[in-house]
Amino acid sequence: MTDWSTEALHADYAQSLRVDKLIYDSETAHQRLRVFENPTFGRVLTLDDVVQTTEADNAIYHEMLTHVPILAHGAAARVCIIGGGDGGMAREVLKHATVSHVTMVEIDGGVVAFSRQYLPSLSAGAFDDPRLDLVIADGADFMRDTKGGFDVIIVDSTDPVGPGEVLFTDTFYGHAKRALAPNGILVTQNGVPFLQPQELTNTMRAFTALFADATCYLASIPTYAGGPMAFGWGTDGDARATPPDVLQGRFDAAGLAPYYYTPQVHKAAFALPGYVARLLPGS
Numbered sequence: 084m085t086d087w088s089t090e091a092l093h094a095d096y097a098q099s100l101r102v103d104k105l106i107y108d109s110e111t112a113h114q115r116l117r118v119f120e121n122p123t124f125g126r127v128l129t130l131d132d133v134v135q136t137t138e139a140d141n142a143i144y145h146e147m148l149t150h151v152p153i154l155a156h157g158a159a160a161r162v163c164i165i166g167g168g169d170g171g172m173a174r175e176v177l178k179h180a181t182v183s184h185v186t187m188v189e190i191d192g193g194v195v196a197f198s199r200q201y202l203p204s205l206s207a208g209a210f211d212d213p214r215l216d217l218v219i220a221d222g223a224d225f226m227r228d229t230k231g232g233f234d235v236i237i238v239d240s241t242d243p244v245g246p247g248e249v250l251f252t253d254t255f256y257g258h259a260k261r262a263l264a265p266n267g268i269l270v271t272q273n274g275v276p277f278l279q280p281q282e283l284t285n286t287m288r289a290f291t292a293l294f295a296d297a298t299c300y301l302a303s304i305p306t307y308a309g310g311p312m313a314f315g316w317g318t319d320g321d322a323r324a325t326p327p328d329v330l331q332g333r334f335d336a337a338g339l340a341p342y343y344y345t346p347q348v349h350k351a352a353f354a355l356p357g358y359v360a361r362l363l364p365g366s
């Protein structure tokens with residue numbers, strides 16, 4: 084019998100991926116973790132049956148949450164990743180020679196151990212990079228207590244249910260802002276606005292109260308179904324206005340060979356369709 088993995092994230096809409104081979108299935112202290120193979124997407128990681136990452140399309144998500152803030156900043160040395168257990172975000176951050184230190188705070192050591200073993204192409208050696216400091220802790224607790232000084236903070240969280248819920252609160256965002264260096268940038272995974280409009284509205288309301296420049300940008304990731312995904316963007320600096328030629332120069336200097344990111348896509352990602360723009364305060 085054909086086995087399908089069906090996501091139950093939304094009340095009346097679901098995506099299913101065919102499970103050709105189940106590689107791993109277990110309960111960690113925090114969530115149910117599964118990896119299976121699908122012909123189109125390669126190995127697929129699900130947490131509580133919600134797709135987290137796939138071998139085939141993860142680059143889109145990871146590149147847009149790393150290269151956009153890091154290249155817009157221009158001199159990001161200290162980066163913090165909240166969540167990110169599969170290692171894909173660390174992989175992309177560490178491609179930047181400007182980055183001297185990455186603190187990654189993941190609540191579930193099981194996801195890290197498991198991803199290293201069963202999804203090694205996701206981290207691609209990032210966990211062995213001496214610039215990476217891996218902390219197994221709740222990201223909200225870490226942010227409350229850290230001295231900070233981060234040039235870029237990336238929130239690579241699950242959706243706002245279960246352990247990820249605290250990472251969508253005003254309190255967490257306030258602590259994250261405090262942990263940024265001057266002109267630092269906070270970016271967040273903010274769901275698919277067509278299906279999760281409230282999630283984006285809530286974050287944008289909080290960001291608008293905290294930051295001089297608060298908005299979101301978009302990318303379409305096939306397994307985060309339902310239209311483009313939104314990424315929250317908050318900073319007191321003017322990095323969003325970096326001219327295209329400056330961005331191109333930084334991109335060339337970084338020596339990246341991305342699957343999805345280009346400086347042109349970077350600029351275009353901030354152009355919001357009407358239905359997304361209307362979810363932001365003041366529209």
Ligand code: SAM
Nearest residue numbers: 166167168189190191194221222240241246247
């Ligand atoms: N890209 C995925 C998506 O949008 O569905 C999410 C990526 S996955 C790497 C998210 C990670 O966040 C998981 O490894 C999960 O364990 C971690 N996480 C969830 N809640 C957390 C918390 N409170 N603190 C730190 N990490 C957390």
